[in-house]
Amino acid sequence: MTVLEGDGTSEEPLADPHGDPFLRTRFAVPARPVTYLRRERLNRHLDEALRTPLTMVNGSAGAGKTLLVADWVERLDGLPVAWLTTEAAGDGPGMFWAYLLRALRTAGVALPADIGFPADANRVSPALQARLAAQLSVREEPVVVVLDEFDRVTAPEIAEQLEFVLRHAGPGLRLVLVTRTEPLLPLHRYRAAGELTEIRGAELAFTAPEAARLMELHGLRLPPAAVRALVERTRGWAAGLRLSALAAGQSPDAEACLKEFEADRSAIADFLLAEVLKRQNAETQDLLLRAGLLDRFCPDLADALTGRTDAAPILERLSRDNAFVEHLGHGLYRLHPLFAEILRAHLRLRLPGLEPELHRRAADWLRRAGRLTEALGHGAAADDWEFTAGALVDDLAIGQFFTGPRSDAVTGLFARMGAGSTGPAPELVRAADRLARCEIDDGLTHLRRARHDLAEDDGTAAARLSCALLEALAARLSGAPERAEDAAREAQELRNEVPAELLERHPELTALLLDHLGSARLWAGRFEEARDALSTVADSAPEAATALPREDALGRLALIDHLDGWPGRAERKAHAALAETERFGLPQPSGSGVERLVLAAVAIDRDELGQAQALLDTSADAHPAMRDPVLAAGRALTTARLHLARGEPGSALKAVEPQLAAAAVSPWARGQSALVAAAAHLAEGRTDTAASLLRDVSDEQPACAVGAARVRLATGRAADAVRLLDRTHPERHAGPAVAVRAALVRAQAADEAGDAVAARRLVVRALAEARRERLRRPFREAGPWIRPHLGSASLHWLTTGWLAPGTGATPHTQPPPPVVEELSGREHDVLRRLALAMSTEEIAADLYVSVNTVKTHLKSVYRKLSVNRRNEAVRRARELDLL
Amino acid sequence: MRYEIRVDGHLSEPLIKVFPELDHVTMSGQTLLFGHVVDEAHLYGLLARCQSLGLRILELRQAPE
Numbered sequence: 022m023t024v025l026e027g028d029g030t031s032e033e034p035l036a037d038p039h040g041d042p043f044l045r046t047r048f049a050v051p052a053r054p055v056t057y058l059r060r061e062r063l064n065r066h067l068d069e070a071l072r073t074p075l076t077m078v079n080g081s082a083g084a085g086k087t088l089l090v091a092d093w094v095e096r097l098d099g100l101p102v103a104w105l106t107t108e109a110a111g112d113g114p115g116m117f118w119a120y121l122l123r124a125l126r127t128a129g130v131a132l133p134a135d136i137g138f139p140a141d142a143n144r145v146s147p148a149l150q151a152r153l154a155a156q157l158s159v160r161e162e163p164v165v166v167v168l169d170e171f172d173r174v175t176a177p178e179i180a181e182q183l184e185f186v187l188r189h190a191g192p193g194l195r196l197v198l199v200t201r202t203e204p205l206l207p208l209h210r211y212r213a214a215g216e217l218t219e220i221r222g223a224e225l226a227f228t229a230p231e232a233a234r235l236m237e238l239h240g241l242r243l244p245p246a247a248v249r250a251l252v253e254r255t256r257g258w259a260a261g262l263r264l265s266a267l268a269a270g271q272s273p274d275a276e277a278c279l280k281e282f283e284a285d286r287s288a289i290a291d292f293l294l295a296e297v298l299k300r301q302n303a304e305t306q307d308l309l310l311r312a313g314l315l316d317r318f319c320p321d322l323a324d325a326l327t328g329r330t331d332a333a334p335i336l337e338r339l340s341r342d343n344a345f346v347e348h349l350g351h352g353l354y355r356l357h358p359l360f361a362e363i364l365r366a367h368l369r370l371r372l373p374g375l376e377p378e379l380h381r382r383a384a385d386w387l388r389r390a391g392r393l394t395e396a397l398g399h400g401a402a403a404d405d406w407e408f409t410a411g412a413l414v415d416d417l418a419i420g421q422f423f424t425g426p427r428s429d430a431v432t433g434l435f436a437r438m439g440a441g442s443t444g445p446a447p448e449l450v451r452a453a454d455r456l457a458r459c460e461i462d463d464g465l466t467h468l469r470r471a472r473h474d475l476a477e478d479d480g481t482a483a484a485r486l487s488c489a490l491l492e493a494l495a496a497r498l499s500g501a502p503e504r505a506e507d508a509a510r511e512a513q514e515l516r517n518e519v520p521a522e523l524l525e526r527h528p529e530l531t532a533l534l535l536d537h538l539g540s541a542r543l544w545a546g547r548f549e550e551a552r553d554a555l556s557t558v559a560d561s562a563p564e565a566a567t568a569l570p571r572e573d574a575l576g577r578l579a580l581i582d583h584l585d586g587w588p589g590r591a592e593r594k595a596h597a598a599l600a601e602t603e604r605f606g607l608p609q610p611s612g613s614g615v616e617r618l619v620l621a622a623v624a625i626d627r628d629e630l631g632q633a634q635a636l637l638d639t640s641a642d643a644h645p646a647m648r649d650p651v652l653a654a655g656r657a658l659t660t661a662r663l664h665l666a667r668g669e670p671g672s673a674l675k676a677v678e679p680q681l682a683a684a685a686v687s688p689w690a691r692g693q694s695a696l697v698a699a700a701a702h703l704a705e706g707r708t709d710t711a712a713s714l715l716r717d718v719s720d721e722q723p724a725c726a727v728g729a730a731r732v733r734l735a736t737g738r739a740a741d742a743v744r745l746l747d748r749t750h751p752e753r754h755a756g757p758a759v760a761v762r763a764a765l766v767r768a769q770a771a772d773e774a775g776d777a778v779a780a781r782r783l784v785v786r787a788l789a790e791a792r793r794e795r796l797r798r799p800f801r802e803a804g805p806w807i808r809p810h811l812g813s814a815s816l817h818w819l820t821t822g823w824l825a826p827g828t829g830a831t832p833h834t835q836p837p838p839p840v841v842e843e844l845s846g847r848e849h850d851v852l853r854r855l856a857l858a859m860s861t862e863e864i865a866a867d868l869y870v871s872v873n874t875v876k877t878h879l880k881s882v883y884r885k886l887s888v889n890r891r892n893e894a895v896r897r898a899r900e901l902d903l904l
Numbered sequence: 905m906r907y908e909i910r911v912d913g914h915l916s917e918p919l920i921k922v923f924p925e926l927d928h929v930t931m932s933g934q935t936l937l938f939g940h941v942v943d944e945a946h947l948y949g950l951l952a953r954c955q956s957l958g959l960r961i962l963e964l965r966q967a968p969e
Contacts, residue, residue, distance in 0.1 A: 081955070083958060286913060286914050286933040287914045288911065288919065288958070288959055289958070290957065291913065291915060291916050291918075291957070291958075292913070295916060359956065363957055366918035366919050366922045369921055
């Protein structure tokens, strides 16, 4: 059985980004066999590793690299050593860093929980490396990090990221790479700076005296000439010498055996392995050949491959004899990679055609042992897709197609599935694969087939639940809220039939389902019900597996707030969504990126157009499985609003034009589109078109009522506009973004009616509400009538600091007013004392705070006033009437 | 692209079978593997196969078509 990490005391994740438990054996320093020969010249050279940031032990397979370093670290007194045996090639950065963090923690290096954790097996946040480097750089004693079999790390970005950490961790980190190939780090730079300790193949090679001692450890006393010949034949290669010793030790005449080897002209490993193999009994040979397909394994799994029950004693004996097999502890074994490779070659020749069957047996055993990832790997190697897809579906792991952590791995695995495999599970997998790419029609076709198959053979509850999840997703993507509700109801019933343990193991399934449901409801304009579903997702426990749906749900909650006219709330939720992606190292932008759209919309309301454009640009690449009509409408509307704000009504009309292919009509998307289009027509003087656009739109949506009132105002029907507002009262049903605009419509109506006092009162009300949210856009779009009001000296107190330039000049004669963030109370205190020419120390003493706190306040004052020194700050503050 | 990979030693039958896409000749303590290589990825794959089998590469060259 796999050895699981057991100490679940802290917040540290117990599972890797694939959702599998960490394999503890990957952190174990390999044990040396009794026949290990310590060579002091190499250990002395390795001692240099404590003085250089980077050490590389580089040599061919079986050169003795790992055992050398393992022996050396065991004798490092007191220094923490993090050992990590790199896993199979193709692992992404997410997996690598998750395991490296775990290795550091296993070594007793304290790392704060907020250092982050990769949720995506293939990506990792740069902030994680920065935080890790910062943590290591303040250490008093270095931590030695050994990365064994580093040649398996093939992703170039991992080398880059490692180099970053190494460079910034300073003396807190000593990195030792054990590898067959040159790593992609800039070794020349370290070499030139004397910061590299290097042990290469030539140095690892055994000298004749060393070989003689090694032979003695194996109980072979050889004349010097024989040893020299052996060293020459093997070129001092450790594995070659070891195998020679084994072969000779098992033969009646050791010297004759070695002579034969000398004379033979075969490739060394090939010859020696065959020699040692043929001396084993038939059962052992059979076991070794079959186990060559396995990575790490326990005797029970080996028995599953041989169909016998003798693996335990055989493996124990082999590892004791140090022939091929090493014991990893906890009852786990593995074959030396070099031998495993050659054994596989022998297997293919001796038992042709057996390989797929063995993979199938391994997959079966692993699936029963609950090791899904490995089971899927062997199932795919056996080319048995009904089994492999079935294992994924019955484990309820179908959500892994969507939620970052394993999505790439799962997609990659099933990319090899041919069209020939049929049945509910392969069809469900195909449907998930297509829907994850937003290929809705294809996805629905496979989904229909899956449903048909499930109806016929009454498939497992897990399969039917998976089907419901995909139905909900398809419904969401095609904007069909009723279908989403049906699917969710069906899923709710099925949940009771699925083992609770499966649901617990796959929180992403529930999170995705609710996110799809919530988003479909949002499309339908049922905000309260949408909020119910989405909040459940957003409030669920932060876990890597659910990072993506949680981000998406938060982003959509932000969108609801925005549509309700609450920019501040929307902004807070959108930031929480972004923080979620940061924390779990999701790619930027990940998920639907809907939170960026919301932030852009908020920025437009605040007239921060450059910012809005930047946010729109970075939200361009959304996860295909989240590209639903809500997102498309949100993007079209925000883009159109930005054009409007820039005075480009033509582009705004174009942007809002594309009608979305959705099964159901979304009232808010339709209303808001009409609103934007009407505003654009209004800007170009086509008041009739604008009026007709809004005629069809329900006044029940507060924003639409205000929009309709504005059009009436523009067509000279001021009284009509006010009547509409009085009837619908949009202020009561929405937040400040709507209320401020409503107040301004009323103010303009009063202004046009010549009631200056009422107009002013309403402008004051609008300003008071807008100030907290810094809503500048409503005032910019209000029209020229508002300028005298805003410019009047008595309203300064309401406009300074965020809306007016402070001098009372109209926006026409002055450059656009500076966008100034409001100063906090404390910052005001500091600024006022600055104006009195007090020194930083004096201010600190006066305010009973530390000098550093004052400096922090000063920095943000400078930033908010866009100045660099104190006298500039004072001058600027006077200009802005802040003093 | 045609390539020749010369490795040290004679290869046993199982090892030869690891390179089904290549022909081979054995000569004076060396084995010459040769044949059509699809692209660079294939070439690096072949080199990795040699490495994982502990073979010593003596020479690698592109042969004329």
